[in-house]
Amino acid sequence: xxxxxxxDLKILSAxxxxxxxxxxELADRVQLSPSQCSRRRxxxxxxxxxxxxxxxxxxxxxxxxxxAFIQITLATHSPDNAERFRSLVGRIDxxxxxxxxxxxxxxxxxxxxxxxxxxSDLVNNVLMPHQSVAHVRSSIVLDxxxxxxxxxxxxxxxx
Amino acid sequence: xxxxxxxDLKILSAxxxxxxxxxxELADRVQLSPSQCSRRRxxxxxxxxxxxxxxxxxxxxxxxxxxAFIQITLATHSPDNAERFRSLVGRIDxxxxxxxxxxxxxxxxxxxxxxxxxxSDLVNNVLMPHQSVAHVRSSIVLDxxxxxxxxxxxxxxxx
DNA sequence: TAGCATTTGCACGCTCCTTGCGTGTCGTGC
DNA sequence: GCACGACACGCAAGGAGCGTGCAAATGCTA
Numbered sequence: 004x005x006x007x008x009x010x011d012l013k014i015l016s017a018x019x020x021x022x023x024x025x026x027x028e029l030a031d032r033v034q035l036s037p038s039q040c041s042r043r044r045x046x047x048x049x050x051x052x053x054x055x056x057x058x059x060x061x062x063x064x065x066x067x068x069x070x071a072f073i074q075i076t077l078a079t080h081s082p083d084n085a086e087r088f089r090s091l092v093g094r095i096d097x098x099x100x101x102x103x104x105x106x107x108x109x110x111x112x113x114x115x116x117x118x119x120x121x122x123s124d125l126v127n128n129v130l131m132p133h134q135s136v137a138h139v140r141s142s143i144v145l146d147x148x149x150x151x152x153x154x155x156x157x158x159x160x161x162x
Numbered sequence: 163x164x165x166x167x168x169x170d171l172k173i174l175s176a177x178x179x180x181x182x183x184x185x186x187e188l189a190d191r192v193q194l195s196p197s198q199c200s201r202r203r204x205x206x207x208x209x210x211x212x213x214x215x216x217x218x219x220x221x222x223x224x225x226x227x228x229x230a231f232i233q234i235t236l237a238t239h240s241p242d243n244a245e246r247f248r249s250l251v252g253r254i255d256x257x258x259x260x261x262x263x264x265x266x267x268x269x270x271x272x273x274x275x276x277x278x279x280x281x282s283d284l285v286n287n288v289l290m291p292h293q294s295v296a297h298v299r300s301s302i303v304l305d306x307x308x309x310x311x312x313x314x315x316x317x318x319x320x321x
Numbered sequence: 322t323a324g325c326a327t328t329t330g331c332a333c334g335c336t337c338c339t340t341g342c343g344t345g346t347c348g349t350g351c
Numbered sequence: 352g353c354a355c356g357a358c359a360c361g362c363a364a365g366g367a368g369c370g371t372g373c374a375a376a377t378g379c380t381a
Contacts, residue, residue: 005223007224015217015219015224018216018217019216019217019219020214020216021214021215021216022181022182022214022215022216022217023181023182023215050223051220051223052219052220052223052224053217053218053219053220054218054219054220055180055181055217055218056180056181056182056215056216056217056218057177057178057179057180057181057215057216057218057311057312058174058177058178058181058212058214058215059212059213059214059215059216059311060174060178060211060212060213060313061210061211061212061213062313064164064209064210064211065166065174065211065313065315065318066318067313070261072261072263072270089307092307092308093307093308096314096316096317097314097317098308099308099309099310099311099312099313100306100308100309100310100311101306101307101308101309102229102231102303102304102305102306102307102309103303103304103305103307104231104301104302104303104304105301105302105304106299106300106301106302107301108301110307111231111301115313115314117317140265141265142263142264142265142266142267142270143263143264143265144261144262144263145261145262145263145264146261146262147259147260147261148248148251148252148260148261148262148269149251149252149257149258149259149260150258150259150260150261151258151259152216152258152259152311153216153258154219154221154224154226154258154274155255155256155274156224157255158255158256158276159224159225
């Protein structure tokens with residue numbers, strides 16, 4: 004298991020909030036020297052605790068007006084069919100996230116689209132006709148209460 | 163409306179993949195000088211097209227073994243009740259994302275937890291007992307097919 | 322307490338960032 | 352057709368930040 008101490012947690016937490024912090028700024032926040040922050044950060048990257056850095060973009064400002072959750076039930080649950088479906092999902096750029104789930108549906112997708120026409124296209128012309136898919140049910144996002152993409156690292160502090 | 167040209171799209175796309183690219187590396191990728199990349203990047207940040215930079219962490223490596231989608235139906239749909247629920251959700255760190263939706267449920271939450279006990283706690287001791295909530299249904303993530311958090315900027319290239 | 326391994330802060334050479342400046346290009350109005 | 356203003360561009364330079372080497376400090380084991 005990778006060991007992550009209190010300093011590492013502070014660093015991870017800070018970088019979760021601002022991924023472009025310089026080592027000097029990091030140093031101020033976690034009470035360590037810049038060089039040590041640099042070293043620790045490199046280790047965390049090497050150990051794949053930090054898997055990357057991403058710019059977060061304003062989807063609305065860029066013209067993506069529609070976000071939808073799409074629940075999918077497969078036609079059959081054979082490995083072949085599942086593989087076909089995974090391959091399909093991988094090729095659709097509009098699908099940001101895809102998970103297999105317990106419960107009613109087999110999969111849930113989160114898709115980002117320009118407008119309702121885009122969603123309609125995706126559902127009716129791509130997903131529904133695909134041989135691997137039996138059932139599709141989509142829910143459109145009306146309001147975004149929270150979208151942090153941050154892990155609750157505080158919970159690890161006392162453990 | 164904010165104008166975003168082909169260069170900007172390239173920059174956004176590159177920074178979506180690697181948010182710590184230097185302006186020199188950016189310059190190589192988009193065929194522009196480093197100074198221009200710097201200027202454009204600053205403008206995109208100023209205009210809130212880029213809303214921030216985040217380090218992406220390996221949830222499993224940090225001991226977050228359970229991700230769940232939780233569908234919520236409110237007890238009543240009064241503004242007061244909705245506000246109570248929003249406030250509740252805002253205070254729960256384990257809830258990464260929260261959306262109000264069309265369809266069966268009023269809201270869907272995406273929660274990240276250490277283990278099933280954590281999920282049980284959240285559902286049975288926090289959400290269920292809350293006065294604003296009538297119905298809770300949770301689905302556990304079995305497998306993550308895709309989790310890119312990237313906007314499909316390619317779709318904007320020809321528009 | 323002695324000894325070893327790890328972690329820390331500091332110094333320095335090097336890279337990179339950003340701002341000012343001059344140039345080129347495009348569109349507009351006279 | 353030409354002059355002018357508004358941008359967007361690349362270049363250069365001063366300044367900031369990065370990461371490695373090194374010695375001191377800390378912590379753990381025997």
